Amino acid sequence: MRLLLKLLRPETVPSPNRKKIPFGTRLQLSLYRSCLKTLRRWYRKYAFSDSIVISGNPAIRICHEYRDTAFEAEIKRLRMSLPEGMLERSGASSSQPDKTKRRLYHGCFHFVDHFLMEINDQKISIDHGDGRSFVSTAKGRLKESDVTNLVAKYAFSGSLREDKNAGRKVESIKESIAGKDPPKGTMPEEPVKGTRPGRVTVPRKPGSLFGDDPLLGKTPEKPESPTSNPAPPIKNVEGVSIDESF
Secondary structure (H helix, E strand, C coil), X not given: CHHHHHHHCCCCCCCCCCCCCCHHHHHHHXXXXXXXXXXXXXXXXXXXXXXXXXXXXXXXXXXXXXXXXXXXXXXXXXXXXXXXXXXXXXXXXXXXXXXXXXXXXXXXXXXXXXXXXXXCCEEEEEEXXXXXXXXXXXXXXXXXXXXCCCCCCEEEEECCCCXXXXXXXXXXXXXXXXXXXXXXXXXXXXXXXXXXXXXXXXXXXXXXXCECCCCCCCCCCCCCCCCCCCCCXXXXXXXXXXXXXX
């Protein structure tokens, strides 16, 4: 099968809108697509891509894949990709039995076992394909099995970097909301005018998703106060009041 695929693989794939295609090219594409369809059916039985995401502090993401990315790219090049979709399960468990025990055409693929774990901005990856590799941006101690071992192993031990001031900041905010005195060395923020005491307000950031708002960041103009007419001057002449406003 590998030799047949190597002989039939076209260098360029004609556009589907092209009307006049030579007979030899059409026959070559038809045979090549038929081989890819057979391999695609068995590739679905071998390949997998699993991910686990746990939100919180720290946020954790784990990805484990067993794929042949070159074969997937060839499927896309020939416009033979299958639709990808996910089904929502009612619970947090699922199992599917393997209906066949055969492993046909497994040698036609070049699988790479890829494991990735992300904790905040730190990444740890393990690859098994052409050789094997362990890469970590987190500091720790790495142990590797000897070449004489029966099973290849990696053992890594490390620790997460924690913000020591994060806990103090959270406690300061909680105490300021509850009306207690903040700890020494920390000053409570002054409440913004026009807001109720005990309510935390988030300042609005300048700019918008689709461009800068010309009105954002400008304070509204104060309306002019109405001018009051001065009282008319009045004179008293020999006990008689005279209005001089006329």
